Amino acid sequence: DTGVSQNPRHKITKRGQNVTFRCDPISEHNRLYWYRQTLGQGPEFLTYFQNEAQLEKSRLLSDRFSAERPKGSFSTLEIQRTEQGDSAMYLCASSSLAGEETQYFGPGTRLLVL
Amino acid sequence: DQQVKQNSPSLSVQEGRISILNCDYTNSMFDYFLWYKKYPAEGPTFLISISSIKDKNEDGRFTVFLNKSAKHLSLHIVPSQPGDSAVYFCAASGYSGYALNFGKGTSLLVTP
Numbered sequence: 038d039t040g041v042s043q044n045p046r047h048k049i050t051k052r053g054q055n056v057t058f059r060c061d062p063i064s065e066h067n068r069l070y071w072y073r074q075t076l077g078q079g080p081e082f083l084t085y086f087q088n089e090a091q092l093e094k095s096r097l098l099s100d101r102f103s104a105e106r107p108k109g110s111f112s113t114l115e116i117q118r119t120e121q122g123d124s125a126m127y128l129c130a131s132s133s134l135a136g137e138e139t140q141y142f143g144p145g146t147r148l149l150v151l
Numbered sequence: 152d153q154q155v156k157q158n159s160p161s162l163s164v165q166e167g168r169i170s171i172l173n174c175d176y177t178n179s180m181f182d183y184f185l186w187y188k189k190y191p192a193e194g195p196t197f198l199i200s201i202s203s204i205k206d207k208n209e210d211g212r213f214t215v216f217l218n219k220s221a222k223h224l225s226l227h228i229v230p231s232q233p234g235d236s237a238v239y240f241c242a243a244s245g246y247s248g249y250a251l252n253f254g255k256g257t258s259l260l261v262t263p
Contacts, residue, residue, distance in 0.1 A: 041194070070250070079155075079240050079253030080195065093250065128194055130251075138183050138244070140251060142194035 039063060041143035043129050049149045050119055057115045058146045062131030069112050070140060071104055072128040073097065080128055086112060087134070119150045154178045155243050157254035164261050170228040172257050174241030177222065181243040185251070186215060186226045189238045198239075199226070231261045 042061045050056050062069050068087050072080035083102070085093045088109040098104075101119075106112040116123055126147050130140040156175045164170045172186075182203040187195035201208040201215045201224070208215050214227045228235055238258050242251040 043194075072251075077255065079242070079255050080251070081253070082250035085250060095250070130194075139185065139197050139200055141197060142187070144194045145192075147192070 041129055041131055041141055043127075043143040043146050045146060046144060047147050047149075049151065051151050052119060052121060054119055055115065055117045056119060056148065057113055058127055058129075058148075059111060059113050060129030060143060061111045062129070063133075063141060065133060066131035066141075067109070067134040068132045068140075069106055070130040070132075071112070071114050072130065072142075074126040074128060074145070075124075083114075116148075119148075121150045124148055124150045153255075154181075155241055155252045155254040157239075157241055157257050159257050160255070161258040161260070164231045164259065166233055166261055166263050167230045170226075170231045170235065170259055170261065172226040172228075172239050172241075172259065174224045174226075174254055175222055176224075176243050176252075178243070178245070178252070179222070180245045181252070183244045184215070184217060184224050185242045185244075186213075187240045187242060188235075189240060189256070195240055228259075231259075233261050233263055235259060236261050 044059045071083040074080045084104050086106040101117045104114045126145045128145045130142045132140045185200040186198045189195045199213045217224045238256040240256045241254040
């Protein structure tokens with residue numbers, strides 16, 4: 038399977054704990070995106086990488102959130118000092134630089150903060 | 152501020168009939184539009200897209216129409232099948248390779 042993969046698929050944590058999610062994009066894709074989706078809403082953009090460079094961050098990405106893509110391949114999204122409002126589905130997507138504009142999504146990581 | 156709007160939260164259609172899902176946008180800088188299908192507990196699956204230089208794009212049972220003057224697009228599914236039952240999201244971007252702005256989705260139910 039050469040699609041976007043995300044791990045873990047589910048995460049339950051207590052308020053105040055740190056969590057980290059991983060995304061592996063489609064192998065030839067240079068661009069990687071993180072989105073967050075809450076109940077009844079569409080996905081909301083968080084941040085975007087082109088290769089290893091983080092080129093854009095949404096105002097939704099508070100200073101408790103950090104994302105990295107150290108070698109331009111997989112990416113991690115860390116949330117520090119989690120809050121109950123962080124409970125959501127975290128989606129990763131990737132796309133190619135070579136004229137293909139479509140973003141392909143992974144299955145998501147569902148986070149529940151108790 | 153919601154720049155992409157799907158004003159119908161749900162739609163029910165009989166199998167074999169046409170499903171029409173609508174989407175409106177407010178940002179005239181959007182130039183690429185996509186439709187995604189989503190099942191519960193899964194990520195969105197890409198269905199079809201259209202660039203602002205076109206007014207129609209067709210792929211099998213799926214056709215997307217774009218009316219730039221009205222800032223409106225629609226997805227037609229013909230014929231509808233029970234397996235099409237899912238939430239459909241409309242998305243738009245301002246230029247290639249950048250953030251997608253999504254609507255809130257329309258839940259489609261295709262009944263036998």
